[in-house]
Structures are given as structure tokens and as C-alpha cells.
Amino acid sequence: MNGLYRDRRFCFIVAANILSSIGSGITMIAIPWLLASGENGGKVFGYAAIAMTIINFAVTPFFGQLIDRFSRKRILLFGEGAGFIIIAAFSAAGYFGLDYETVHLIILYGAGSLYYTLFYPAIFAFNQEIFDPSHYRRLNGAMEIQGQLSSVAAGALAAAIISTVPLERLLLIDALTYLGAFGLFWLIPYTSGENSVKQQGKVKAGGGLLFLKASPVLFVFLFASMMPFIGVMVTNYLFPVYIADILQADASVYGTQSMIYGIGAALAGLAVPAIASRWGNERSMILTIGAYTAAISVIVFIKDVPVFLSLAIFLAFGNAGTRVARNALMMERVPNHLIGRTDSLFRSMGLLIRTLLLLVFTGLSGAPSIAFSFYILSFLLIFSFAAAVIAGKLLQEGQQEKTIGEAKENTA
CATH class of the missing domain: 1.20.1250.20 (MFS general substrate transporter like domains)
Structure with a gap:
């Protein structure tokens, strides 16, 4: 450090x-x-x-x-x-x-x-x-x-x-x-020799997709772990409507929520690296995805401003913590000469999902329809959390088998 x-x-x-x-x-x-x-x-x-x-x-x-x-x-x-x-x-x-x-x-x-x-x-x-x-x-x-x-x-x-x-x-x-x-x-000191891509000639546009097709469990895990970030993008639209129509509060609540969110995200930046060092990136991500999913899933039942503001800490920790551990996992698992195309693939899928959700949620704006938007988002997050738990366990088991295999080779 x-x-x-x-x-x-x-x-x-x-x-x-x-x-x-x-x-x-x-x-x-x-x-x-x-x-x-x-x-x-x-x-x-x-x-x-x-x-x-x-x-x-x-x-x-x-x-x-x-x-x-x-x-x-x-x-x-x-x-x-x-x-x-x-x-x-x-x-x-x-x-x-x-x-x-x-x-x-x-x-x-x-x-x-x-x-x-x-x-x-x-x-x-x-x-x-x-x-x-x-x-x-x-x-x-x-x-x-x-x-x-x-x-x-x-x-x-x-x-x-x-x-x-x-x-x-x-x-x-x-x-x-x-x-x-x-x-x-x-x-910043940097030499062209650091990037092996320059020595590979033509770069295929589908290189990231081909890499993920060869690592389907990693793809599922990384895809599922996008949902908290997509949730944040969508709730940037939902929360002002929720605060005004459900909580019957003014803009100061939205401003306070944003401030609390920033504090929670900064805490995640401090805490998650230490948690991941002990538990591993996969288990840390399951924890943070679960925290975000739980907070979103109970918000729709909350009509109390202090409780809503308290949940903002869990939303921030869940989203920012997932991003910290997810980025570290991608850096560790995706080769550097493929990282741009692999990352862009997930970003494109995230943009598509966010756009589709916003189109649906715009039609459900206003009370009481706004509750259905949270139900849909909660369902997607719960499904993604379950997928992340299964894929994360498989990833960790695969990594353990690889480590054992390497140890046997070194002692042979």
C-alpha cells in the first residue's frame, strides 16, 4: 500500500x-x-x-x-x-x-x-x-x-x-x-514496450467476446455484478419521483441522500480492499451485491425519511464496493491486451439494459405506479445476486483447483 x-x-x-x-x-x-x-x-x-x-x-x-x-x-x-x-x-x-x-x-x-x-x-x-x-x-x-x-x-x-x-x-x-x-x-513514465498489444498486429473487434465465451462462469459473474451500477443509474431517475410522491418530501432530502451516498461510497473505497484481501474479490462482491439488493428491496416498503436516508449508506457501500472488487477482479482475470474490448462489451450491455429499464420506468412514473418500478428492479437484483453467488462459488473453486495444480507441478 x-x-x-x-x-x-x-x-x-x-x-x-x-x-x-x-x-x-x-x-x-x-x-x-x-x-x-x-x-x-x-x-x-x-x-x-x-x-x-x-x-x-x-x-x-x-x-x-x-x-x-x-x-x-x-x-x-x-x-x-x-x-x-x-x-x-x-x-x-x-x-x-x-x-x-x-x-x-x-x-x-x-x-x-x-x-x-x-x-x-x-x-x-x-x-x-x-x-x-x-x-x-x-x-x-x-x-x-x-x-x-x-x-x-x-x-x-x-x-x-x-x-x-x-x-x-x-x-x-x-x-x-x-x-x-x-x-x-x-x-507519467511509459514506454511502448509495456503494451504487448502493439506487437500483435490487427486487433479483432470480437476479442473480448471470444475470451468471455471461453470463460462462461466469469462472464456470468461479471454480468451479474453490473446490476448495482445499473441500479444506481436507474434510481437517479426513480429517487426524485419516489421522494416527491411517496415520501412527500422536498428537494433537501434528495440533496442529503446524495451527500450520505458519497460518504458511504468513500467508506467502501477504504474498507473493501481490506475485505477483499482477506475474503477474495468474489466473496467480497457477493457481500456488496447482497447489501445493495437488500437495501433496494426494502425501500419500496419505507415511507419514512430517516430510514430512507439510512439505507443510502448500504446502497452506496453496495454499489461502490462492488465496483472496487469487480475492477480488481477484471484486472486479475482479463489479459491486458483484451481488457479494452472486454470492458467495452459490459459497458455496452449496461447501456442497453439501463435504456430499456428507463423506458419502462418512465411509463410507471408517479405514485402509486412508481412502486412497480422498484419491484421490477428488486426482482432483477435478486436474480443477479443468486447468479453471482453460484458463479462466484464456481470461480473460487476453479481458482483453488488451479492453485493446487500449480503447487503439485512445482513440487513434482
């Missing part, structure tokens, strides 16, 4: 993440707000969000292929550089008198969405490539804590300045954070 914190590559990555997360986070809070508050804003933002979901679904496999084919550092530099150029151009246009129209806001929203779609799988593959496997659990825990703190900071800053600072100045701040992140990624 101390070795990881003394590694300057880790320090550069965390600093770059903080810069880009806060800068882009402020903008990606401001842009939807400006879109939604304009004329017919709700419909415009809804259509923009649907369009970007479709685009992200289409480009995610392509991004995964790029990540496995080219230098991950160059991809990260490209993302930060492109972000700086686009955001700086719009900021400069604003300073020169451009009145931002809806189309400009949609372009900025789309650029930010595409940046996230490229950045997260790229940094995931980059971290797996440059760090020793013994650091994977602590690394992912630290990245989770950093991500949560950055989100909280971005939200707090956005709340303080969105209504008082002109958009061109917000964009300038965002552009400078992209530039700072570019410089930090540039400083």
Missing part, C-alpha cells in the same frame, strides 16, 4: 483525475441545467440524453478496440487534448460575444459525454497495464475515493457558481483542468 502511494505514476494519475473530474463535472452539471431551464428544456434535454445514449452505445465497442490497439497513454492524452481544444474554443467564442444557443449547449453536452465514454475504459486499462497486480485492490479503492470526493467537490462548486458565473468563464475553468490533466498524464 505504501509502495503504491509513493509511486509518482499513481500521484500523477490521481491528480489528473481530480482536475478533469472537477472541471468536466462542473460543466456537465451546468450544461444540463441550462438546457433544461430553457424553452421546452425538458424535452430538448431528454432528446439530447437519448441521442447521446444511442451514440455512446454505438461507439463503445469501437473505443474498446482502440484502447487495445494503441498506446493507452496516447489515448488519454488525445482525450484531454481534444477536450481542451473544444471547450477552450467555445469559451473563447463566448468572450468574443457569442450568445450560446441550444445547439451549442447540445454540442458541449455531447462532447462531455463522449469524453467520459472514452476516458473511463482507457484509464482502467492504463492502470491495469502500468501497476503491479499486488496493488490492484488498493488502487481501485483509492480511485473510488478520489472519484467520490471529486464528484462532491464538483457538485459543491457548481451549486455555488452556476447562477453567478457566466458560462464562458465556467468553460475556461473546465478547459484549464483538461490542460492540467494533459500535462500530468504526459509526465
Whole structure:
């Protein structure tokens, strides 16, 4: 652990993440707000969000292929550089008198969405490539804590300045954070020889699928463990409706829930690496998936604000803890030259499931129909938890047999 914190590559990555997360986070809070508050804003933002979901679904496999084919550092530099150029151009246009129209806001929203779609799988593959496997659990825990703190900071800053600072100045701040992140990624020591992909020639788009077809138990386990994250994405829509219609509470409850969630997620980033070191990634994930499933399954029966806020801790611990252990498991089990395509496959499936659920839940919005949305989500989570328990047990048994076999070979 101390070795990881003394590694300057880790320090550069965390600093770059903080810069880009806060800068882009402020903008990606401001842009939807400006879109939604304009004329017919709700419909415009809804259509923009649907369009970007479709685009992200289409480009995610392509991004995964790029990540496995080219230098991950160059991809990260490209993302930060492109972000700086686009955001700086719009900021400069604003300073020169451009009145931002809806189309400009949609372009900025789309650029930010595409940046996230490229950045997260790229940094995931980059971290797996440059760090020793013994650091994977602590690394992912630290990245989770950093991500949560950055989100909280971005939200707090956005709340303080969105209504008082002109958009061109917000964009300038965002552009400078992209530039700072570019410089930090540039400083990370990295040689092309570290990535064996470059020596393999053409990268097949279906490499991740072929790998998972050869490891069906791993596929089932990783697929089942996506559900808490999908649940969080869906409840970002469900919770405001639930709070207003079922709890009969105001927006302050939603804000408090978000704050408590951030605390719980940060605690997961601290605790889960230690739990996984003792129990293993598989058992840790079963614990965290179970915690999230249990919390979601009882929420629909709760009409008390303090109890709802208490459950937010379990939701946060379950989702963030699953992500920490799941990322470590993928880093350990998926070869680095396949990680981009394998990760993109799961991301694409997650986007598809999330979109389908949102379409269904939108039709069930409002009390008392909102309860059926939670019933559906609870059923899917319980089913996924059962699948994770079975697949996780098989994975652990297979790993134990492999370890015993290797020990016999070494003593032969």
C-alpha cells in the first residue's frame, strides 16, 4: 500500500483525475441545467440524453478496440487534448460575444459525454497495464475515493457558481483542468514496450467476446455484478419521483441522500480492499451485491425519511464496493491486451439494459405506479445476486483447483 502511494505514476494519475473530474463535472452539471431551464428544456434535454445514449452505445465497442490497439497513454492524452481544444474554443467564442444557443449547449453536452465514454475504459486499462497486480485492490479503492470526493467537490462548486458565473468563464475553468490533466498524464513514465498489444498486429473487434465465451462462469459473474451500477443509474431517475410522491418530501432530502451516498461510497473505497484481501474479490462482491439488493428491496416498503436516508449508506457501500472488487477482479482475470474490448462489451450491455429499464420506468412514473418500478428492479437484483453467488462459488473453486495444480507441478 505504501509502495503504491509513493509511486509518482499513481500521484500523477490521481491528480489528473481530480482536475478533469472537477472541471468536466462542473460543466456537465451546468450544461444540463441550462438546457433544461430553457424553452421546452425538458424535452430538448431528454432528446439530447437519448441521442447521446444511442451514440455512446454505438461507439463503445469501437473505443474498446482502440484502447487495445494503441498506446493507452496516447489515448488519454488525445482525450484531454481534444477536450481542451473544444471547450477552450467555445469559451473563447463566448468572450468574443457569442450568445450560446441550444445547439451549442447540445454540442458541449455531447462532447462531455463522449469524453467520459472514452476516458473511463482507457484509464482502467492504463492502470491495469502500468501497476503491479499486488496493488490492484488498493488502487481501485483509492480511485473510488478520489472519484467520490471529486464528484462532491464538483457538485459543491457548481451549486455555488452556476447562477453567478457566466458560462464562458465556467468553460475556461473546465478547459484549464483538461490542460492540467494533459500535462500530468504526459509526465507519467511509459514506454511502448509495456503494451504487448502493439506487437500483435490487427486487433479483432470480437476479442473480448471470444475470451468471455471461453470463460462462461466469469462472464456470468461479471454480468451479474453490473446490476448495482445499473441500479444506481436507474434510481437517479426513480429517487426524485419516489421522494416527491411517496415520501412527500422536498428537494433537501434528495440533496442529503446524495451527500450520505458519497460518504458511504468513500467508506467502501477504504474498507473493501481490506475485505477483499482477506475474503477474495468474489466473496467480497457477493457481500456488496447482497447489501445493495437488500437495501433496494426494502425501500419500496419505507415511507419514512430517516430510514430512507439510512439505507443510502448500504446502497452506496453496495454499489461502490462492488465496483472496487469487480475492477480488481477484471484486472486479475482479463489479459491486458483484451481488457479494452472486454470492458467495452459490459459497458455496452449496461447501456442497453439501463435504456430499456428507463423506458419502462418512465411509463410507471408517479405514485402509486412508481412502486412497480422498484419491484421490477428488486426482482432483477435478486436474480443477479443468486447468479453471482453460484458463479462466484464456481470461480473460487476453479481458482483453488488451479492453485493446487500449480503447487503439485512445482513440487513434482
